[in-house]
Amino acid sequence: MFKLLAPISFEETIKKSLFICHAAPVTTADEALAFFQQHHQPDATHNCWAFKLENSYRFNDDGEPGGTAGRPILQAIEGHELVNTAVLVIRYFGGIKLGTGGLVRAYGGTAAKCLHQAEKEKIIPSTQVVCTAEFSDMAMIKARLLQDGITLIAEDFNDTGVAWTLSIPKERVSDLEQLYINLTRGKGTWII
Structure with missing residues (x-):
């Protein structure tokens, strides 16, 4: 389209x-x-x-x-x-x-x-994802997640870290989710 x-x-x-x-x-x-x-x-x-x-x-x-x-x-x-x-x-x-x-x-x-x-x-169909990271992992994860085609919609800080709302092309969601799990060592959340 x-x-x-x-x-x-x-x-x-x-x-x-x-x-x-x-x-x-x-x-x-x-x-x-x-x-x-x-x-x-x-x-x-x-x-x-x-x-x-x-x-x-x-x-x-x-x-x-x-x-x-x-x-x-x-x-x-x-x-x-x-x-x-x-x-x-x-x-x-x-x-x-x-x-x-x-x-x-x-x-x-x-x-x-x-x-x-x-x-x-x-038009590239996309999915919105909300993910979290601790302060100590924030810079490395953000650098790896914000690649071509990924848009940062919102960045909300809390006591322990950050929550990002991202717009991700649909065909890349599962690959980026696996990368995210690996980068956070399973500690972050990934909500579609």
């Missing part, structure tokens, strides 16, 4: 109709709907859109024949393996009817071209 790093726009003319695409990273349905409202063109013939979050999606054909605009936009998002993405395609009708197949190609193609040009970043 990937996410957009920044908003992007793209436009093209297909058989005299102007198609303008705006895409942006979003984290909630409300944020996506606000993005569509912000870029909505009331004088346009159609403002069709789709968004995909990690666990949900929606699309809207805005008066185009059912399945010819919103779903192709969603398919463009999915084709680029994107999540947390909102895409709006605005059409100014140019006088030539495209037919249902032409509409699918125009909306989906415009969205796909826009997303192809966008800066993206791979």
Whole structure:
């Protein structure tokens, strides 16, 4: 899976109709709907859109024949393996009817071209882990645990040592847990 790093726009003319695409990273349905409202063109013939979050999606054909605009936009998002993405395609009708197949190609193609040009970043699934260490082991353990891809979220000190909250890529959790057990000689806690 990937996410957009920044908003992007793209436009093209297909058989005299102007198609303008705006895409942006979003984290909630409300944020996506606000993005569509912000870029909505009331004088346009159609403002069709789709968004995909990690666990949900929606699309809207805005008066185009059912399945010819919103779903192709969603398919463009999915084709680029994107999540947390909102895409709006605005059409100014140019006088030539495209037919249902032409509409699918125009909306989906415009969205796909826009997303192809966008800066993206791979999403690495991660797990949050809380682990503890005594003061005497703290520096050595921290140096070994905070490797590439591991993020220190919180560091809380107490009477005997420290508790760290870490974000760790899922595929590395079991290996790092074993390393942690060895480094603390079994005295530290590791809670997923």
